Amino acid sequence: MGADFAHLHVHTEYSLLDGFSRTKKLVQQAKAQGMQHLAITDHGAMYGAIEFYKACKAGGINPIIGIEAYLTEDMHDHSRRFSDDYHHLLLLAKNNTGYYNLLKLTTIANTEGWHLRPRIDKKVLEKYSEGLFVTSSCLSGEIPKKLLKEQIDEAYKMANWYRDVFGPEHFYLEIQEHHGIFEDNQPSPQGQLNQLLYRMHKELDIPMVVTNDLHYVDAHDAASHDVLLCVQTGKQLSTPKRMKFDSSEYYLKSPEEMARLFPDLPDAIINSVRIAEQCSVNPLAYKAQLPNYTIPPEYSSQKDYLHALCVGGVKERFGEMTEKIEKQLNYEIDMIAEKGFVPYFLIEWDFVNYARSHGIRCSARGSAAGSLMAYTLGITNVNPLRYQLPFERFFNTERADMPDIDMDFPDDRREEVIEYVAHKYGEDCVAQMVTFNTMAAKASVKDVARVMGEQEIGDRITRLIPTGPNVTLQKSLDGVKELNDLYKGNGVAQEIIDQALKLEGAVRTTGVHAAGVIVANEALEHFVPLQLRDPKDPRKGRITQYEQAHLEEWLAESYGVIVYQDQVLFIGVNLAGFSWGKVNKFRKALSKKKMDEVEGYKGDFIEGCVKNGVKQDIAEQLFTLILPFGGYGFNKAHAASYAVVAFYTAYLKANYTAEFMAATMTTEASDAKKIANAIAECRRMDVEVLGPDVNKSDRSFTVEGGGVRGRSLQVTGRFLHARRSQVRG
Ligand SMILES: [Zn+2]
Ligand SMILES: [Zn+2]
Numbered sequence: 067m068g069a070d071f072a073h074l075h076v077h078t079e080y081s082l083l084d085g086f087s088r089t090k091k092l093v094q095q096a097k098a099q100g101m102q103h104l105a106i107t108d109h110g111a112m113y114g115a116i117e118f119y120k121a122c123k124a125g126g127i128n129p130i131i132g133i134e135a136y137l138t139e140d141m142h143d144h145s146r147r148f149s150d151d152y153h154h155l156l157l158l159a160k161n162n163t164g165y166y167n168l169l170k171l172t173t174i175a176n177t178e179g180w181h182l183r184p185r186i187d188k189k190v191l192e193k194y195s196e197g198l199f200v201t202s203s204c205l206s207g208e209i210p211k212k213l214l215k216e217q218i219d220e221a222y223k224m225a226n227w228y229r230d231v232f233g234p235e236h237f238y239l240e241i242q243e244h245h246g247i248f249e250d251n252q253p254s255p256q257g258q259l260n261q262l263l264y265r266m267h268k269e270l271d272i273p274m275v276v277t278n279d280l281h282y283v284d285a286h287d288a289a290s291h292d293v294l295l296c297v298q299t300g301k302q303l304s305t306p307k308r309m310k311f312d313s314s315e316y317y318l319k320s321p322e323e324m325a326r327l328f329p330d331l332p333d334a335i336i337n338s339v340r341i342a343e344q345c346s347v348n349p350l351a352y353k354a355q356l357p358n359y360t361i362p363p364e365y366s367s368q369k370d371y372l373h374a375l376c377v378g379g380v381k382e383r384f385g386e387m388t389e390k391i392e393k394q395l396n397y398e399i400d401m402i403a404e405k406g407f408v409p410y411f412l413i414e415w416d417f418v419n420y421a422r423s424h425g426i427r428c429s430a431r432g433s434a435a436g437s438l439m440a441y442t443l444g445i446t447n448v449n450p451l452r453y454q455l456p457f458e459r460f461f462n463t464e465r466a467d468m469p470d471i472d473m474d475f476p477d478d479r480r481e482e483v484i485e486y487v488a489h490k491y492g493e494d495c496v497a498q499m500v501t502f503n504t505m506a507a508k509a510s511v512k513d514v515a516r517v518m519g520e521q522e523i524g525d526r527i528t529r530l531i532p533t534g535p536n537v538t539l540q541k542s543l544d545g546v547k548e549l550n551d552l553y554k555g556n557g558v559a560q561e562i563i564d565q566a567l568k569l570e571g572a573v574r575t576t577g578v579h580a581a582g583v584i585v586a587n588e589a590l591e592h593f594v595p596l597q598l599r600d601p602k603d604p605r606k607g608r609i610t611q612y613e614q615a616h617l618e619e620w621l622a623e624s625y626g627v628i629v630y631q632d633q634v635l636f637i638g639v640n641l642a643g644f645s646w647g648k649v650n651k652f653r654k655a656l657s658k659k660k661m662d663e664v665e666g667y668k669g670d671f672i673e674g675c676v677k678n679g680v681k682q683d684i685a686e687q688l689f690t691l692i693l694p695f696g697g698y699g700f701n702k703a704h705a706a707s708y709a710v711v712a713f714y715t716a717y718l719k720a721n722y723t724a725e726f727m728a729a730t731m732t733t734e735a736s737d738a739k740k741i742a743n744a745i746a747e748c749r750r751m752d753v754e755v756l757g758p759d760v761n762k763s764d765r766s767f768t769v770e771g772g773g774v775r776g777r778s779l780q781v782t783g784r785f786l787h788a789r790r791s792q793v794r795g
Contacts, residue, residue, distance in 0.1 A: 070321055070335075070336060070339050071101065071276075071321035071324045071325065071335055071336075071338055071339065072101060072102070072103035072104070072105070072130075072338040072339045072341070072342035073096065073101070073103075073104055073105060073277070073278060073280060073318065073338070074105045074107070074130065074132070074156070074158060074201075074275065074277050074338055074341060074342065075105065075107055075134070075156055075201075075204070075240070075242075075277035075278065075279050075280065076092070076104065076105050076106055076107055076280050077108055077109065077134070077279075077280065077281045078092065078106055078108055078114045078118065079114070079572050079573045080106075080108045080111065080113035080114035080502075080573060081108040081109045081111075081134075081281070082109075082111075082113075082298075082573060082574070082575065082576070083294050083295070083297055083298035083574065084281065084294070084295065084298065085108065085109075085281050085282070086281060086282040086283075086287055086290055086291040086294055086572070087280065087281065087282050087283045087287075087318070088283070088572070089106075089114060089117050089118050089121045091283045092104070092121075092283050092318065093118075093121045093122055093124075093125040093127055094125065095283050095284075095318050096125075096127060096318060097125050097126065097127055099318070099320045099321065100321065101127070101321065102127060102128060102339075102342075103127065103128040103130060103339065103342030103343070103345070104127050104128070104130065105129075105130035105131070105132050105158060105342070105345075106118040106129070106130070106131060106132065107132040107133055107134045107157075107158070108133060108134065109133075109134050109136070110133065110135060110136050110172070110175055110176070110183060110184035110185075111133070111172060111176065111184065111595070111597070111611055112131070112133060112168065112169070112172050112595045112611050112612075113500065113502070113573075113576065113611050113612070113613075115131050115349060115595075115612070116349060116350070116612050118131070119131065119347075119348075119349055119350070128342060128343075128345070128346070129347070130158055130159070130342055130345040130347075131158070131159045131165055131168065131347050131349065132156065132157050132158035132159060132168070132199075133156075133157055133168060133171070133172060134154050134155065134156050134157075134203070135154075135155045135156075135157055135171065135172075135175060135184075135185075135186055136152040136153070136154070136155070136175065136183050136184060136185045136186070137152060137153045137154070137155040137185070137186060137187065137188070137191070137208065138151055138152045138153075138179075138185040138186070138187055139151060139187060140187055141174075141175070141178065141179035141181075141185045141186055141187040141190065142178065142179075142187075143181075144181045146181070152183070152185055153203070153206060153207050153208035153211065154203045154204050154206040154207050155186075155191075155200065155203050155207060155208075156200065156201045156203045156204075156207075156240065156277075157171070157198050157199070157200055158198065158199040158200075158341065158345060159197060159198060159345065159347050160197050160198060160199055160236070160344055160345050160346075160347075161197045161345075161346060161347060162197070162347055162348060162351060162352075163196050163197035164196065164197025164198045164199075164347070165197070165347045165349060166197075166592070166593075167194035167195070167196060167197055167198060168198070168595075169591065169592075169593065169594065169595045170194050170591065171186055171190065171191070171194050172184070172595040172611065173591045173595050173596045173597070174186060174190055176595070176596065176597035176598060176611070177596065177597065177598055177604070177608065180597075180598060180601050184597070188227070191231070192231050195231050195232050198232060198236065199232070199236050199237075199238070199341055199344075199345070200228055200232050200236060200237055200238075201238045201239070201240035201275060201277075202225070202228075202238070202239045202240050202263065203240055204240065204242060204279050205242075205254070205255065205256060205259065207240070208224060209221050209224050209225055209239075210259050210263075212224065213259060213262040213263070213266070214255055214258065214259055214262070218262075221262075221266070222269075222270065225237075225239075225266060225270055225272060226270070229270075229272060234272075237272060238272070238273050238274060238275040238337065238341070239263045239266060239267050239272050239273070239274045239275070240263075240274075240275055240276075240277055241260050241263060241264075241274050241275065241276045241277070241328065241331065241334055242256060242260075242276070242277055242278065242279055243256060243257070243260065243327045243328070244256065244278070244279065244311075244312065244313045244315040244316060245313050245315055246311075246312030246313040246315075247312060247313065248312055249306075249307065249310070254312050254313075273333075273334075273337055274331065274333070274334035274337065275334055275337040275338050275341060276324060276327070276328055276331065276334045276335050276337075276338060277338065278315070278316070278317075278318075278319050278324065279316055280316055280317055280318055280319075281316040281317075282316060282317050282318075283317060283318050284317055284318070285314060285315070285317045287317065287568070288311070288314030288316070288317070289314075289565070290565060290568045290569060291311070291316070292310065292311070293513075293514060293517050293565055293569065294569065294572070295308075295309060295310065295311070296308065296517040297513045297516075297517060297569075297574075301517075302516070302517055302518070302519050303517055303518055303519075304519060352592075352593050354586040354587070354588065354590075354592075354593055355586065355587045355588075356409045356410055356413065356585075356586070356587060357409070357413065357491045357585055357586060357587040358587055359409045359412040359413055359416070361412070368408045368409060368412060369399065369403045369408050371412065372402075372403075372408050372411055372412060372415075372439075373395075373399055375412075375415060375442075375443060376395055376399065376439055376442045376443060377395075377442075378442075379441075379442030379443055379444060380395070380442050382442075383441060383442055383449070390451070391438065391451070394438045394451065394457070395438055395439060395442065397457075398437060398438060398439040398457055398461075399439060401461065401462070401463060402439070402461065402469075404463065405461075405463070407468065407469060410468060410469060411439065411440075411443065411445075411469075413585065414440075414443070414445055414471060414473075415443045415444070415445065416490070417483055417486060417490075418443070418444055418445050418473070419444065420483065420486050421475065421482075421483050422444060424482065426475060426476065426479045426482060426483060427475075427476060428473055428474060428475050428483075429446070429447050429473070429474050429707065429710075429711060430445050430446045430447075430471050430472060430473050430474075430707065431473075431474060431704060431707045431708065432460075432470070432471070432701065432703065432704050433459045433460040433470075433701055433703040433704065434446050434460055434470075434471040434472075434703070434707075435448040435450060435453075435455055435460075435703035435704070435706050435707045436450050436455040436456050436457045436458075436459050436460040436703040437450060437457050437460050437461070438450050438451060438457065440471070445471060445473075446707065447707070447710050448703070448706045448707050448710055450703070453702070453706045455632070455702055455703045455706060456632055456635060456636070456703075458635075458639075458646040458650075459631075459632060459635060459650070459701070459702075459703060460703065462645075462646035462647055462650065463646075463647070464645060464647020464648075464650075472581070473581075477580075477733075480580075480581075484496075484498065484583055487583060487585060488607065491585050491587075492589075493607070494589040494590065494591070495585060495586050495587065495588060495589060495590060496583065496584065496585050496590070497583070497584050497590050497594075497596055497607070497608045497609055497610050498578050498579060498582060498583055498584075498599065498607065498608075498609045498610070499578075499579035499582030499583065499584060499609060499610050499612075499613060500576050500577070500578070500579065500597075500609045500610050500611055500612070500613055501576070501577045501578065501579040501580075501582070501613060502573045502575075502576055502577075502613060503573070503574050503575045503576070503577050504571050504572060504573055504574060505569050505570055505571060505572050505574050506537070506570070507531050507537050507538055507539040507542060507566075507570055508528045508531050508533075508537075509574075510539065510566040510567075510569040510570040510572075511524055511527050511528050511531065511539070511562060511563065511566045512524055512528055513566075513569065514562050514565045514566045514569060515527070515562050518558075518561070518562060518565075520558055520562060523556065523558050523559050523562060524562060526552065526559070527549065527552065527559060527562060527563065530542070530546055530548050530549040530552065531546070531549065532545075532546065538570065539563065539566055539567050539570050540567065543563070578599055578609055579609075579613070582613075584610060590608075590610065594610045594611070594612050595610070595611040595612070596608045596609065596610055596611065597609060597611055630701070630702040630705070631653055631701050631702070632701070632702040632703070634649075634652075634653055634656065634692055635649050635650070635653060637688070637692065638652055638653075638671070640678075641674070641675050641678055641680060641685075641688070642670065642671045642672075642674035642675050642678070643674035643675075643677060643678060644670070644671075644674065652664070652667050652671075655667070656692070656693070664693065668689055671685070671689050672685040672686055672689060675688065723751055723753055724753050724769045724772055724773060724774055725769050727744060727748050727751075727753055727767075727774050728766070728767040728768055728769050728774045728775075729767075730744055731744045731767040731774065731777075732766040732767045732777065735766075735767070735777065748773075748774060753772070753773055753774060754771075754772070754773030754774070755773060755774050755776065756770060756773055756774065756775045756776060757776050758775075758776040758777060758778050759775065759776075759778075760778070762775055763775055763776060763777055763778035764777060765777055765778060
């Protein structure tokens with residue numbers, strides 16, 4: 067035993083549809099095999115870096131952050147129709163300087179260098195080479211390609227370039243062995259390449275390092291990875307000459323397996339650990355600041371300005387200031403100011419004010435409705451004093467993180483608000499957030515069936531999978547008898563479902579987060595990798611490659627069980643004498659059903675209650691009563707915010723029925739099922755639904771003589787629009 071090895075060349079599922087390793091499994095397995103270090107080197111992007119970093123830290127593994135970049139001659143050359151003139155290049159961050167250089171390189175590759183894929187060139191690589199390890203990379207690296215073409219001099223020149231630029235202690239020749247056999251039964255040239263690299267190592271005195279180009283965790287995941295490749299390339303498993311890996315050895319091999327691959331190169335094996343031991347990064351070390359909000363010169367401080375805005379809002383909301391309002395307002399403003407979040411509220415107020423003054427409806431949801439300040443600033447529409455909503459549920463002095471206000475904007479005008487914010491704080495300082503689309507139950511079945519050329523059975527299976535949120539394939543198998551019967555009685559169906567079960571939940575594509583916008587007081591590329599929102603149109607702005615954790619605390623499942631979490635909070639504070647910070651932690655433990663943690667509060671809770679004059683047995687009873695509430699209790703502030711919106715819409719539906727239904731149908735136009743429901747609802751309410759009419763229809767559903775007129779089909783719609791604008795013109 068005693069074999070020691072670190073995997074430095076690792077593709078995760080964020081190598082989109084080329085990697086099949088899920089971070090959690092990867093880290094667990096590495097740990098189980100006794101490894102202390104692990105790298106992430108996805109193709110051209112850093113989507114998985116933060117998740118990977120956190121998982122490694124939690125699993126007691128040293129996380130090494132890197133990328134396998136695409137290197138091209140001139141990244142500004144976008145002229146080629148096919149981009150096959152690129153090489154793979156493995157880069158690893160040695161320290162935080164290296165990490166920030168990786169961010170820069172990734173951002174540049176995904177913006178300036180983007181041409182069918184994210185590319186960098188040597189010019190930019192030289193500029194951002196500090197703090198990075200670099201290797202000669204896999205068979206697709208530029209040095210390996212030259213060596214195999216017997217252009218030895220050029221290969222040596224390249225090697226010298228890397229050594230000069232990155233420093234001799236940071237450049238390694240990468241040795242791999244996957245025992246690949248090509249489709250025509252030819253062995254992979256890897257063995258031949260290793261010989262050439264070994265010679266280079268001797269002649270130029272460049273150290274070697276062994277890696278395994280891993281794309282999945284277990285050896286038996288190779289089949290799933292192959293299916294994934296077919297999904298990506300739009301091919302079937304049976305397609306001849308499709309892109310395919312040359313062996314099934316691209317998995318997380320144990321240190322012993324790695325050592326066995328190269329019994330004569332113990333130094334190149336142990337170099338993996340030597341490199342890993344030098345790598346130490348913390349991507350979470352840097353905290354960006356909120357943008358500075360410029361206030362009118364007549365105010366002496368941001369706090370004064372915020373106060374003045376609130377006082378102005380009081381007039382609008384309440385008519386006049388009362389002692390109660392003033393007291394609560396000052397209490398909130400002082401607390402916010404103490405924590406340094408005055409700019410946060412000024413920024414929030416500013417874009418809400420912009421939206422309102424441009425006729426864009428908006429409303430905050432969630433616990434922000436507990437803030438009187440937010441109400442007077444127009445951020446929320448619920449008076450917290452009237453509904454007794456606690457401010458401390460939203461914000462309290464023991465809370466370290468930023469307040470969390472979720473704003474709703476109408477889909478068709480959200481863009482205007484984002485543009486306003488980008489313009490105000492600088493395009494460089496604002497980006498939308500990336501989101502990762504994962505394979506859902508039905509989609510994974512569809513993909514697998516298509517790849518296997520068994521669409522018909524695939525359709526039969528997907529029809530049996532229920533629709534709706536939280537549907538998983540396993541739950542469907544357990545819950546739908548017909549599906550289970552099909553699975554048991556049909557070999558092909560079973561094969562499809564087994565494979566789909568493995569693919570389900572894997573990251574498939576990236577998208578733009580509908581609501582997440584990041585704003586900072588400096589260029590975002592300083593601390594987060596960015597990419598173009600639409601590679602075909604660089605003007606359309608940029609998105610991050612990191613998905614920010616979003617605090618969605620609300621339990622959508624609390625159908626009808628109206629027990630507010632806030633009641634638990636009030637009991638904790640008023641009876642048990644908990645602080646707001648403590649009671650919020652207690653509530654969180656409850657709602658996450660962390661019962662060990664919850665039990666930990668029991669002693670304090672009962673003791674506190676007794677101190678406040680509650681009898682011991684009653685206090686114990688109270689504690690056991692709270693337990694089941696926590697898991698299902700609803701946030702009252704959230705309920706109140708939605709109740710107000712529900713009231714508005716109910717009023718409109720009751721008093722302007724046809725208009726309401728026409729607007730609803732226009733919004734849901736792309737969803738045939740919802741339109742069918744809406745038509746049924748119109749019938750129920752005696753609102754006539756008229757079919758589309760070339761002469762009368764518009765591009766949206768319209769009101770006509772008390773009924774709803776169907777919108778014109780898209781083609782005629784465009785035609786009509788053109789004709790009408792001609793008439794007008
Ligand atoms: Zn590669
Ligand atoms: Zn690779």
